[in-house]
Amino acid sequence: KAGVTQTPRYLIKTRGQQVTLSCSPISGHRSVSWYQQTPGQGLQFLFEYFSETQRNKGNFPGRFSGRQFSNSRSEMNVSTLELGDSALYLCASSLAKGPRNYGYTFGSGTRLTVV
């Protein structure tokens, strides 16, 4: 079966712009989580969605937002981009709420560069 699909793979944006990243989870998976990975901070949790509801949010400013659609696809949005938002953004899907029993399946990520 198809894995977790993230689009686009690479993105270059200018400071102050906004960006939307997309994630399609594995078919049947209802939980989608987002992580930011940077060399300095490592892997940081952004938020988790389950059945269109945000269940958890990490310690990120309000410029970072997300949503999940009825088909479980998810988008995350970053407004007023800053240089420090340059990172690899990873989406992970899971069969149930959170990573409790099965672990996560990650997508290949979206590499965002803010210039």
Next chain:
Amino acid sequence: SQQGEEDPQALSIQEGENATMNCSYKTSINNLQWYRQNSGRGLVHLILIRSNEREKHSGRLRVTLDTSKKSSSLLITASRAADTASYFCATDRTSGSRLTFGEGTQLTVNP
């Protein structure tokens, strides 16, 4: 902030040797998971060990968990050049439904 630490930060070995990576964490957990990441790519789930388990095997992987010491180790036996990657431990804490990752160990297996 990271849940825990991994050690060593970097490890370089020859093909055929065993590689051991350690992970420490700070809070109570439901389970601990190990992931592999090839350069700049997504994370691949390797193995999950529950808090009531002490050891688990999967192919060439062996994971141990010591909840009294809040630590885990990942052993890769008979390593191959294709095992070259970053390895992360991640904890699923009892207090939340997210994974908290360690800083990772960069493993290089030389042919």
